[in-house]
Amino acid sequence: MKEKESLFSPRNLKSLTGPLSAGNPVIVLVLGICPTLAVTSQMKPAIVMSLSVMAVLSIGNVIISLLRNTIPPRIRIIVQLTVIAALVILVDQVLKAYVFEVSQKLSVFVGLIITNCIIMGRLEAFAMANKPWPSFLDGIGNSLGFGFILIILSFFRELLGAGTVYGYPVFEKIGLYSTGYVDNGLMSKAPMALILVGILIWIHRSFNKDLIESK
């Protein structure tokens, strides 16, 4: 009989930490770009978006993993989508009830979590073939990898675009405006997010040479 694998075995830990760097969904796999561009102009919506994705992805992974041996392969994508859609609607309802202002800022993007490629990708590639616990860790790991990038982007976009960090007026407090400094409005527009993602990919690859494709 196979020996029982410990909860935090190296293989399980790898599902958790892998997506943070070498398997990062945004800057390595380049998935989930739509929300990355859309909700990173301020930190608060970016953090709520990351938490929402974490809830949907980790629970979705566990549910699909539990059902994996019963799901008929012919309708597996439909089953995955149904589970994701249900979870997303739940998250949307909860946000509307408890953090109304944030849910208004995120507007349609909560609903669009359904189309976030990271979630479909993990359900299909990982949860369909693994047990619930590793699937849960994989879900948490991937959403951390996603959220981590979202937070870095939103920090720079909010700071340089509006002069604030999580709504706190940093530049105003240190008196930068009196020296004639003006906020860069381009930072709060979507194209700048794409440029910043590009810069992040560049920095990340210069530290991880093995990710660079051979010509």
Add this chain to the structure above:
Amino acid sequence: MKTYSNLYIFTYSSVLVIIIATLLSFTAFKLKPLQEKNIEIKKERDILSSIGVVSTAKNADDLFKTHVIRNIVINSKGVEIDGDAFNISHKKELEKPVDERLYPLFECQFDGQKIFITPVWGIGMWGPIWGYIALEDDFNTIYGVSFASEAETPGLGAEIDTKSFQAPFKGKKIFDESGKFVSVSIIKGGAPPGDIHGVDAISGGTITSLALQKTIFGCLDSYVTYFKNHDK
């Protein structure tokens, strides 16, 4: 690979959908009161913002009760009738025939004077635009405004919700010297100095600006009879 019969697939998907539908309807039903309360608070905050009162989600209810002393419902003849002004939906009223429409008006006691707030609702460039216009008790001078939009272009049309666009409305008149209703003009290229009926349009947001001008005219026009009857 394991094969599944059609019956299995059919049963599987039906059961899955039924479970999920039950769960979702239950949650929606349970959270509805909280969500409706949030929408109500948002409306109270929008109304308060037209008279320059800054509120938070927590104190909006109390501030609204302090400042708004009377909710008035006006029929199409300009006569006050009984009704719940707060819950009148402008969109629904527009679907009714003109002489059955009801118009809400909120009477406030603020800054040592009586102020009357009318809602406005219309179609912008990409979606609905709405707002509130606060008038002094001569029913002519604008005390303040607040506007918002659902889908106007960020940085252009959506700028109607900014203070810099809204502030110049204060002090403008909606009737000319002969007492004719002229509303407020939103002028592309900037209103001439001293124009008591005009404010600056948003550069790059001309279509939204014009839509807003039309919205304000159309909505205030419905109140003109009432304003003239109650003007001191």
